[in-house]
Amino acid sequence: MIRASGLTKSYKAVQALAGLDLAVPEGKVLALLGPNGAGKTTAVRCLTTLLKPDSGSATVAGIDVLADPAGARAKIGLSGQYAAVDEHLTGYENLVMVGRLYHLGKARAQARARELLERFDLTEAGDRPSKTYSGGMRRRLDLAGALVAEPPVLILDEPTTGLDVRSRQQMWDVIRELVASGATLLLTTQYLEEADRLADDIVVIDHGRAIAHGTADELKATTGGERIEVVLADVEDREAAVRTLAEVAVGDVRVSDNGRELSAAVSGRGAGHLLHVLQGFERDSVTVLDVGLRRPTLDDVFLSITGHAAEEAATTTGTDAPADTQEVAR
Amino acid sequence: MSTAVQALTDGWVVAQRNLIKIKRVPEVLVFVLISPIMFVLLFAFVFGGAIDPPGSVNYKEWLIAGIFAQTVVFGATFTGAGLAEDMQKGIIDRFRSLPMSGSAVLVGRTTSDVVYNILSLIIMALTGLLVGWRIREGIVDAILGFALLLLFAYAVSWVMAFVGMLVPSVEVINNASFIVIMPLTFVSNAFVPTESFDGVLRTIVEWNPVSTLTQSSRELFGNTGGFSPTDAWSMQNPVLYTLIWVAIILVVFAPLAVRQYRLTTSK
Structure with missing residues (x-):
């Protein structure tokens, strides 16, 4: 039409x-x-x-x-x-x-x-x-x-x-x-x-x-399904927390400017990954104020595809190189 | 529907829209109607005694036709200002998205301004009658006189429509038109007789269409005092000469304005 x-x-x-x-x-x-x-x-x-x-x-x-x-x-x-x-x-x-x-x-x-x-x-x-x-x-x-x-x-x-x-x-x-x-x-x-x-x-x-x-x-789906979001009580725990999150993350672990809010996309059974992350935190004595599993919004999509807004909002650390733009399900 | 018929019917719809504004914002009308009264009274009483027109007619009576001419020409500013205002408003986007005639906005604006001019002529004529102006030829001639004033004003409003889209700001259009219209109406026989100008200036006055418009009105209303001012062809055939100007202005400026409208709205 x-x-x-x-x-x-x-x-x-x-x-x-x-x-x-x-x-x-x-x-x-x-x-x-x-x-x-x-x-x-x-x-x-x-x-x-x-x-x-x-x-x-x-x-x-x-x-x-x-x-x-x-x-x-x-x-x-x-x-x-x-x-x-x-x-x-x-x-x-x-x-x-x-x-x-x-x-x-x-x-x-x-x-x-x-x-x-x-x-x-x-x-x-x-x-x-x-x-x-x-x-x-x-x-x-x-x-x-x-x-x-x-x-x-x-x-x-x-x-x-x-x-x-x-x-x-x-x-x-x-x-x-x-x-x-x-x-x-x-x-x-x-x-x-x-x-x-x-x-x-x-x-x-x-x-x-x-x-x-x-x-x-x-x-x-391109952002890897659900996201695990974590708010740290102490910014000192950041490295340990990122390391744990990276074990389950699809793509990069996002870290906010203040270094206390982390998020990572996960694929498949979100709850299982969450459990894994919490066990890791327990092991490393990472204290959190808030932790949760969230369905991705289009905001996540937008950030991950355009890149530029995401770069302003958070620094990226993680295993995979950041993807610039991607063609999805054409 | 042919293109021309559609331009007119669409134009009329837009004109009705402009006229509704008179109902909603009557203050606009007050301004349009007060300034002609002011002009009639000002010139009649301030200069009435100081200027001596040719022939036997008294100055006030002789002057009124000049004020008619000046006021309707000034009225064209209204067209430019109205369009300049429209161009800044969201409604133009609506107009542009409709399968309407591209010239309808302009036809509508110039048409609704004829209504303004009719109103201001009525007010001026009444004020004129109060201060001693009289129609001394037949009623048919008088109607022709008013018609010629309206026709000329209509043509000039297309000039201002064009200018209004070149400088889409109401303030600028008011100043710009003042610069053009002020000399055009004052370097004419509207307020002082042609004879009081010398040399080049007199030639300009004789061939200035505002002069011939004024002269036509004086003849058609019977306010010349039986005196034909100068020998220039334009002054001897003022109605014909004025009509030629109307035709030239419309042929040149109507297409220019329509083109400018398209350019301005397609940015």
Whole structure:
């Protein structure tokens, strides 16, 4: 439904996209996951005809976005990072205007506006200028605007950035409903949890190119399954603790800057490894404040794949050489 | 739908959006309506006694058409400022993502500003009537006079639309337009008769479209006092000459503005 290959785009000295490929099958959700400045928004702008890539090609619903931008726009509902609503217009007026610019006709645009306000829990606020809305309400109104013409493809650029926890939860519910009703969705996010919850498929993007691709589970598997986390009571015990952890670790043992928080990925039976580690600590008289077994989050995935964030957060010691980037389950 | 029809219908939707803002932020309107009243009263009473226009007509009556011309030309700044403001707002992203006509935002803005100009002309005409201005030709001529003022203002608003996107900041556009419009309206016959200028300056005044717009209005409202000022072709055929300028401005600046809109929004 959405397909991009070899997209590149440079702004003066900065290469925002360095040959990005991605594909979203019909009815699926792809999350484009990456930190600020990774090229997510540039990718979205290229796919939605707002920006012409320097090279590469993209199709949306079978329409070449470069050859027929107007045709492609008719198939795409876009909700951007900054709510694209007119603050002087009411929610209703905003949606009617969008409907008429989609050429639905006045009556149809009005009916659709009421329908969407109700669906997004904005009926009461519908006749107030959108200036008076909260951030979450504005985002919902913007998303409603993207849905006016019932486009087969939805592209959401950081739909929950800057929202409070409750608004984010609401937004997730809304997005899940959309997906359940069969929409094909591309969403960008810097929240790993968001990609985990909403997406079938995740492309991790950094410096304008895809550095990993897979389902949330596949990506998590690359970090070696569960992690053992330890907080030492005494930093003097660090060497002994790292040595014990290294015996069971897959990859490196991470040590925090203060030298007291250690973590290591393990494979297979996490509990057995934990027991082994605790026995080792007992033997070496290592005192711990906290020790536990944790399921990997996408944060771990992200750190282990991109490397750079991990290097800032912790120094690495261990048996294996650190892996820079890796291709996962392509 | 043909491209032209779509540009107009989409433009009208955007124009309605701009007009809703008048309802929500009436303060804008107060400013638009007060300054014409201020101009009429200021020039009529401050300079009213000091300047002696040609012919038999009294200065206040002669002056009003000049103020009409100056005010509608200044009103174009509003177009530039409105667009400059729009360009900084998120709503442009929405517009850009819709399968709407690329020129609709500009058509809409220039169209809604015609409504502003109609309002300010009504206010000025009423104020003018209070201080002694009269329509002395037929009502048809008077309507033509107002129509020509609106048409010229519409053309100039496309210039300011273009400028508004070159300098997307409301403050800059206000200053920039002041630099252009101030001399354009003052080096004209809007406030002082053409005869009071000499040499090169007089030639400029005679061929300045603001002068011919003013002259056209005076003739159509019947405020010339039966006096035809100078022999320049432009002043002898002010309506035709003004219309030629309207055509030139639209042909040059409408495509430039549309192109600039595309450039500015595709960065």
